[in-house]
Amino acid sequence: MEGDQGVSYEFRTYPDREMLAMDLANQIAGELRAALSHQDRAALAVPGGTSPGPVFDALCAADLDWDRVDVLLTDERWVPESSERSNTRLLRERLLVERAAAARYLPLYAEAAEPEERLAELAGAIAPALPLAVVMLGMGADMHTASIFPGADKLDEALHDEAPILLPMRAPGAPEPRITLSAPVLDGALKKHLVIYGHDKRDVLEKAKGLAPTEAPINAVLDEAVVHWAE
Numbered sequence: 285m286e287g288d289q290g291v292s293y294e295f296r297t298y299p300d301r302e303m304l305a306m307d308l309a310n311q312i313a314g315e316l317r318a319a320l321s322h323q324d325r326a327a328l329a330v331p332g333g334t335s336p337g338p339v340f341d342a343l344c345a346a347d348l349d350w351d352r353v354d355v356l357l358t359d360e361r362w363v364p365e366s367s368e369r370s371n372t373r374l375l376r377e378r379l380l381v382e383r384a385a386a387a388r389y390l391p392l393y394a395e396a397a398e399p400e401e402r403l404a405e406l407a408g409a410i411a412p413a414l415p416l417a418v419v420m421l422g423m424g425a426d427m428h429t430a431s432i433f434p435g436a437d438k439l440d441e442a443l444h445d446e447a448p449i450l451l452p453m454r455a456p457g458a459p460e461p462r463i464t465l466s467a468p469v470l471d472g473a474l475k476k477h478l479v480i481y482g483h484d485k486r487d488v489l490e491k492a493k494g495l496a497p498t499e500a501p502i503n504a505v506l507d508e509a510v511v512h513w514a515e
């Protein structure tokens with residue numbers, strides 16, 4: 285296990301991204317099966333961005349009771365699904381296909397100019413699905429995870445122990461408003477996986493060690509997680 289200051293995680297290195305994607309998809313499928321063996325439904329939260337696509341490609345074919353799985357994003361850019369920047373679009377194209385098409389999708393976006401207009405309604409649909417059985421996370425070069433960015437307007441609220449399920453978020457590095465699951469919801473998942481590729485992100489994770497979550501939001505969700513890394 286690596287980490288410090290109360291944040292301890294396992295770091296797994298893979299020979300390449302393909303192996304990482306296959307192995308992680310198998311692990312997540314196994315964790316969902318295990319959850320479904322003792323509960324009616326299980327929730328899986330997944331990131332958007334550039335990293336998760338290959339894992340989705342493998343996971344969508346997993347043999348499990350997808351009709352008892354709730355799938356949601358860890359965060360969304362406040363853009364319609366027609367946008368290239370929509371995380372929902374990625375999910376629909378690469379995860380909610382094949383066997384996984386039977387899963388129930390809990391959206392983080394609904395048509396409105398600003399996330400605040402639909403926040404209560406979206407959070408209300410997610411509440412019964414919690415706690416998450418499994419969360420897969422990504423991390424940006426600025427140490428953000430989901431849409432919990434350093435310097436964001438609602439950073440403190442999102443990190444707070446009593447944070448609501450969902451928060452709208454605006455940050456200097458994010459071109460559009462965001463909506464994100466809060467840190468306690470992400471951290472409360474029974475199984476947590478972080479996927480990162482390349483030496484730059486490995487260095488970023490190393491530099492995050494010892495930093496407060498306000499500087500390195502990834503530290504708010506990393507304890508007891510498994511980090512999956514390939515070049």
Ligand SMILES: O=C1O[C@H](COP(=O)(O)O)[C@@H](O)[C@H](O)[C@H]1O
Nearest residue numbers: 331332333334335422423424430
């Ligand atoms: O904007 C986002 O960025 C992070 C990291 O994305 P990546 O492309 O560097 O993997 C992602 O985890 C998050 O879901 C997404 O909205």
